[in-house]
Amino acid sequence: MSNGGAGRHSSLPGFGLTMGLTLTWLSVIILIPLAGLFLKSFELSLDQFWGILTSRRTLSALKISFGLAFAAAIVNLVMGMIIVWALVRYRFPGRRLFDAIVDILFALPTAVAGVALTSLFAQKGWLGAPLAELGIKVAFTPLGIFVAMIFIGIPFVVRTVQPVLIDLDAEIEEAAASLGANRWHTVSKVILPSLVPALLTGFALAFARAVGEYGSVIFIAGNLPNVSEIAPLLIVIRLSEFRYADATAIAVVMLVASFLIIFAVNRLQRWAQTRIPAHWRLIK
Amino acid sequence: MNQPQILITSAREDLRTEPRIIRVVLIAMAVTFLTVFVVLPLVVVFAQAFSKGVFAYFSALSDPEALSAIKLTLMVAAISVGLNLVFGVIAAWAIAKFDFRGKTFLISLIDLPFSVSPVISGLVFVLLFGAQGFWGPWLQANDVHILFAVPGIALATIFVTFPFVARALIPLMQEQGTQEEEAAISLGASGLQTFFRVTLPNIKWGVLYGVLLCNARAMGEFGAVSVVSGHIRGETNTMPLLVEILYNEYQFVAAFAIASLLAMLALITLVAKTILERHLDEGQLPGD
Numbered sequence: 001m002s003n004g005g006a007g008r009h010s011s012l013p014g015f016g017l018t019m020g021l022t023l024t025w026l027s028v029i030i031l032i033p034l035a036g037l038f039l040k041s042f043e044l045s046l047d048q049f050w051g052i053l054t055s056r057r058t059l060s061a062l063k064i065s066f067g068l069a070f071a072a073a074i075v076n077l078v079m080g081m082i083i084v085w086a087l088v089r090y091r092f093p094g095r096r097l098f099d100a101i102v103d104i105l106f107a108l109p110t111a112v113a114g115v116a117l118t119s120l121f122a123q124k125g126w127l128g129a130p131l132a133e134l135g136i137k138v139a140f141t142p143l144g145i146f147v148a149m150i151f152i153g154i155p156f157v158v159r160t161v162q163p164v165l166i167d168l169d170a171e172i173e174e175a176a177a178s179l180g181a182n183r184w185h186t187v188s189k190v191i192l193p194s195l196v197p198a199l200l201t202g203f204a205l206a207f208a209r210a211v212g213e214y215g216s217v218i219f220i221a222g223n224l225p226n227v228s229e230i231a232p233l234l235i236v237i238r239l240s241e242f243r244y245a246d247a248t249a250i251a252v253v254m255l256v257a258s259f260l261i262i263f264a265v266n267r268l269q270r271w272a273q274t275r276i277p278a279h280w281r282l283i284k
Numbered sequence: 285m286n287q288p289q290i291l292i293t294s295a296r297e298d299l300r301t302e303p304r305i306i307r308v309v310l311i312a313m314a315v316t317f318l319t320v321f322v323v324l325p326l327v328v329v330f331a332q333a334f335s336k337g338v339f340a341y342f343s344a345l346s347d348p349e350a351l352s353a354i355k356l357t358l359m360v361a362a363i364s365v366g367l368n369l370v371f372g373v374i375a376a377w378a379i380a381k382f383d384f385r386g387k388t389f390l391i392s393l394i395d396l397p398f399s400v401s402p403v404i405s406g407l408v409f410v411l412l413f414g415a416q417g418f419w420g421p422w423l424q425a426n427d428v429h430i431l432f433a434v435p436g437i438a439l440a441t442i443f444v445t446f447p448f449v450a451r452a453l454i455p456l457m458q459e460q461g462t463q464e465e466e467a468a469i470s471l472g473a474s475g476l477q478t479f480f481r482v483t484l485p486n487i488k489w490g491v492l493y494g495v496l497l498c499n500a501r502a503m504g505e506f507g508a509v510s511v512v513s514g515h516i517r518g519e520t521n522t523m524p525l526l527v528e529i530l531y532n533e534y535q536f537v538a539a540f541a542i543a544s545l546l547a548m549l550a551l552i553t554l555v556a557k558t559i560l561e562r563h564l565d566e567g568q569l570p571g572d
Contacts, residue, residue, distance in 0.1 A: 012465050013475035018378035022390075025371045029442055030396055033408035036418060040411050079317050086314035090307055098315065100558065101322045107550035107557075108325075109504025110402075111524035112543040115531050116325035119332055119540075126324065151321050183302055212401025214507035215524070219531065232403040236511060239407065244416050251404045262399045266392070 034255075041252045044245055052249040057225050058234065062253065065231040068142065069210035072149035076206045077199060079150075080157025087158075088165045105155040110215025117148055118219040140222030145230060148217045153206030160202035164195055197272030201265050208261040212254060329547045332540035344538035345545070352518045353526040353542065360434070360509075360522060361502040364441040368498055372449025373491065377479070379450075380457030381465070391454065397446045402507025405443045409436055409512050432514030437522065440508040445498045452494030453487055456564070460486055489563040496560065500553040504546055 041049065052058055086092070087099050105113075121128040121138040128139055138144050168191065176186040214232040222228040231250055238247040301307070334341050344350060375394065379387060397405065411417050413430040423430060430436045464486070468478040484491075506524040513520045521529065523542050530539035 012381050012462055012469060012478075014479075015378060015382045015384075018374045019382075019384075021371065022375040022378050025375075026390075026393060029439070029446055030393065033412060033443065034396070034400075036411050037404070037408050039418075079313070082310055083314040083317060086311045089301065090311055092311050092315075094315070098318050100554065101318065103554055103557065104322055104326065104550055107500050107504075107553045109506060109524050109546045109550070111506040111527045112329060112504070112546045112550075113325060115527060115539060115543055116329050119328050119536075120324055126328065127320065151325075154317075154321060187302075208399055212404070214401065214403050214510075219528075232401050232507065235403050235407060239410060239511060242416065244411065244414070247407060248411065251401075251407050254401055255404055258399045258401070262392075262395075 037248060037251060037255065040244070040248045044249060048245065049249050052246050053253060057229070058231075058246070058250060060226040061229050061231040061234040062250070064142065064145065064229065065211050065254075066257070068146050069149055069153075069207050069213075072146055072153055072210050073203050073207035075150050076153040076157045077203045080154055080161060080202060080206075081195075081199065083154070083158050084161045084165055088162060102155050102158050105151065110152070110213070111219075113151060113216040114148065114219035117151060117216065118144075121147060121220060139220050140228070142221075142228050144220035144222065145217050145228060148220050149210035149213060152213050152216050153210045156205035156209060157199070157202035160205065161195055161198045164198040165191075168194060197268055201268050201272075204261050204265045204268070208258050208265075211261075212258060326547055326551075329540055329543050332536055333544040335540075336537045340537050341541050341544075344535075344541040347538065349518050349521070349526065350538070350542060353521045353523045354545070356434070356437070356519075356521065357503050357523045360438050360441050361499055363438045364445055364502045365495055365499050367442055368445055368449050369491070369495055372453060372494060372498075375450045376453035376457050376487075377483075380454050381462050394447050394450050397444055400444075402444060402505065403511055405508035406440045406511025409439050409443075431512055432516060432520055434520070436512040437509050437520060440512045441502050441505050444505050444508050445502045448498035448501065449491070449494035452497070453490050456487055456490040457483070489560055493557070493560045493564060496553055496556055500549060503549055 044052075053062075083102075087095060118139055119125055121131070121144060123129065123132050123137070123139065125139070131138055136143070138147055172190055172194075173186055176190045177183070181189065212232060214230070214236075217230055218233055221230060221233070223233060231254055235247045235250050238244075238250070302310075333344075379390060410431060412419055413423060413436060414420050415424065420431075430439070464482050465478050468482045469475075473481065503522075504524060505522075506528070509522055510525055510528070513522070513525055515521060515525060515529065517529075523546055527539050527543050527546070530536075530542065
């Protein structure tokens, strides 16, 4: 398996050149533009910054984006686990097709997802009409945002947890069962704990994606200020009003939040790596 | 994955599965969920696009505005995929073939765009090049158009698609190590010869994989492009932006006709991705 790792002996040419080009390109496209955002935010005094963030409309938008993204990520956590379990452990007609189409959610442009979901859940839509008869209105309400966020987040949970469940050693389960654990105990005490790092990673990725999501949400959201207006949309609105300071302040808060989430994910993965060998040692 | 299962005795199998009723309920939940969130949205796109017949569909697609959006999308994708391909390969060479301090940090910098909201990816370029941005006044004085023009759209697209090629290649090239390249160099090949004759044949499927995903995102990007495009009709609207405009004007057939092209792009990408993954799995067999 191991090829001895990457070239420790740097007898290969081109390190200076390729590293230089990499750092230049990275700086021009990513680092300088992102630094510009933070520089712009420093032009604001703390009072101004605070004033923007605590204005009713900004606060509502942030609450809607973060709150609904969190709720959607929890649904994705549960549904993602169920989907992975069904795809990995059971055999049913169309299983491979269903497995393959999960990736469509990654590949489908967000604007297409947005108009498609809106059309499905609108009051005369295929799903919207029966739901309306039950008195549930999805499109153009916060519930619509929630639905779009579930849509956008689900593949992250599925594709993070699936390989871990596939690689899980059958012997552990069999050992637990033969030692007298019933199925529920085996699943909850043996299998789920070894999936926890992957589940949390999938949850965090789905959450981060949903917080910043724009295209698939704005069509179905209704976009009523303080009710169904997400933070990314408010950034766009402030930009169109030439209120750059407002847009910048909201963007900085969202950016810092998503960096924290990604940082947490990295720590999680490191934790999982150190945790799994320990887990193995316990069994052997 | 998906290899035929080794025959195991039913007794052993019983230890690893749930009662039939639970199995049925879980499968039903998974299938229903995926149908509602994946199958139905795809079907509704095509149903709406063809709701007024084939003629309306094709006349919507041959509208001058649609054609200009398709052209712009192809052009922007070509620019951003091309540039990210070149720099992705260069970055993967530096990162995968050499050891240096801060490698993990560099990789997470390359990954940054994945964790930035699309809208913010556009906003950063408005803050640089906009009328009130850092370089806006200078650009205006010298009549250089970046924002609300092709360069801005391309920049925002390059930003959001930045990690794809590099991230597809780094693990692949790390796994392949440096022995073959070192052999070539010690036999007197130049660096470029080594890359094109030794490295490239080994990573070609990975390169295609990265390009494929990069292209799908480049053509479909909405939020970032929306912020920098200015929505000038027939000039700075990409296909996803035109979907939005037509939809908001209640031109549903036209909106969904364009959307159907993007949905087909996603489907083709998915099929190509499956094929490439098969090649990549084969390439990782021992003794390769």
